[in-house]
Amino acid sequence: MTKVTPWDVEGKIDYDKLIREFGVQKITTSLIDKINKIAGKNNFMLDRKIFFAHRDLEFALKEHEKDNLFLYTGCGPSGSIHLGHAMVWKFTKWLQDVLDVDLWFQFTDDEKFLFKDKSFEEIQELMKDNMLDVIALGFNPKKTHFLIDTKHASIMYPEAIKVAKKLTASSIKSCFGLGDSDNVGMFFYTAMQAVPAFLPSILKKKKMACLIPHAIDQDPHFRLTRDILPKLGFFKPASIQCSFLPPLTGVEGKMSSSGDAFIALTDTPEQVKKKINKYAFSGGQDTLEEHRKRGGNPDIDISFQYLRFLFEPDDKKLSKIKSDYRTGKLLSGELKKILIDKINDFLKHHQAEREKAKKKVDQFVLKI
């Protein structure tokens, strides 16, 4: 069974169906051209339709022309940061760089505390750790502002209650599938998640447009936000939405940091090698002979998919890998080796930046 909610993604995902059900728009080729024109370059995640859907993206780009746009994304600190997070945030960083705009980065420590069986202190520790990964990805410290739901509650809670006043328990139930046995913090939380979509407008004292890069499972939060913000005098937030980086075990569902089937940004080269070799679902044949003869299936091969999603930006190189794999010229083990090296190159750089990030946290956390 397929399930796509902000907290659970399971099964084989039919993205065209999601687009219809969620009521979002496909990103068209002409829209990609527009972005490329502004950016002065292209982005493989757009070209490959990894970021594939949006709401009001054209409006956001128009406001950008008027220097009236900011970005908003977030992190729910409940475990290690993995490649699925990195995918969204690398694209977010690209957007920040090419658009040269402020990015508001929300850490939803309240959400994870309320929804997970973890203590407040555990969540705080995870959050501090997660921040290092975000910083290490290279966001511009002058234009990136960390908003922490609990720490910044004095500026966020007074705004969240304005959202909450327009949000009934039944709308939360139908949107998120919550029930009467769920805790009242869960009911309230989506009001906090709405705040960064308009807080910069308050702080800058002008009605600004907001663009939210996120994985499509988070859409329900912002659907409610879009209903409410105009009632409070703000624009509906625009969004640019991506598909899910799958778990190591196969192309269904999405990567999550529970279990072992994920690559954390803190994994050692040995762990990466071991995890990919052990878990990464292969589209290859059972024997060497058969593989040479019949070839592999890159569409269901996780190693190929990770190259496509994240680690091989060069279309020509990716295309060659694909055809070599399909024809049986490239073996599963060889394909895994390509991915392992790419991931470890990325992580080597990332982990060095992560060390440096320990001294940079104060530059990012919003001063109150």
Add this chain to the structure above:
Amino acid sequence: MTKVTPWDVEGKIDYDKLIREFGVQKITTSLIDKINKIAGKNNFMLDRKIFFAHRDLEFALKEHEKDNLFLYTGCGPSGSIHLGHAMVWKFTKWLQDVLDVDLWFQFTDDEKFLFKDKSFEEIQELMKDNMLDVIALGFNPKKTHFLIDTKHASIMYPEAIKVAKKLTASSIKSCFGLGDSDNVGMFFYTAMQAVPAFLPSILKKKKMACLIPHAIDQDPHFRLTRDILPKLGFFKPASIQCSFLPPLTGVEGKMSSSGDAFIALTDTPEQVKKKINKYAFSGGQDTLEEHRKRGGNPDIDISFQYLRFLFEPDDKKLSKIKSDYRTGKLLSGELKKILIDKINDFLKHHQAEREKAKKKVDQFVLKI
């Protein structure tokens, strides 16, 4: 029909029934003696059973012996401060003075915004104004700390979510009668109201007892708080509960600042005179002759009741007024005159203090 919820009090109230239904304890004569012994004097609001019920009051007094008690009360800023508020707070001030303890005074601006058809800005203005009345009542600025739910959210929200995580939507529904068409802020709010009952324990880094003076209609909030706090490692808050100061129009229900049938602490002497003469329900007879003959009924006479509740602390004087009224010696107009003079004496002093309070607010609002 009788109704007693934190937001509505209607009808003739059977306090013995409330005690049974709410599961609170009657304040016994021996308990009053204990308080008097600690205080070194008596209080007419206890003697007259205006404060008549409690939870764990004996426990609170024991902790007070160990210098381990604080007081907590609050104000929901949705209108003018009236005599009903003054009654609870005058007793609270008396308790603070005789016990010599800290008082945490919560301003629930979020609650009133979420529950009332008023803007955030209106509530903020009302709150600033209400604070002047609280200060004017003479609380010790060195031991009184104003906690404002929105302003102090950075310290309150992180604690409120710990309460919220243990509070289901269904428990809120059954306790407060909320439904799915109510907003999610209303569901969450009671978690904020719980915080001052344990925040001082966190700030002082020791497990302290909390005593809450309040009108009995607020009991449902603290019933939930009492269930949850031990799970978070704190004591159940104790409470000392009063009956309702009735509206001018009669002994049913409670005084509220909607309509005209209340005395605000900012009323002019002329307004007081006019309101008492126009609205204060009289237990007297229709004609002077009949009154002299049959006498009045002080039990349903609002002027007499206000003297009993607030303005004639001297039992002998009150008793004389009562018998003079009952025998017809004292006329309704004369009784009203006694009350009007008492109220205006009180308000003259209060309003002078209120002017001075404008310069004192900073001494009371908790520094963050």
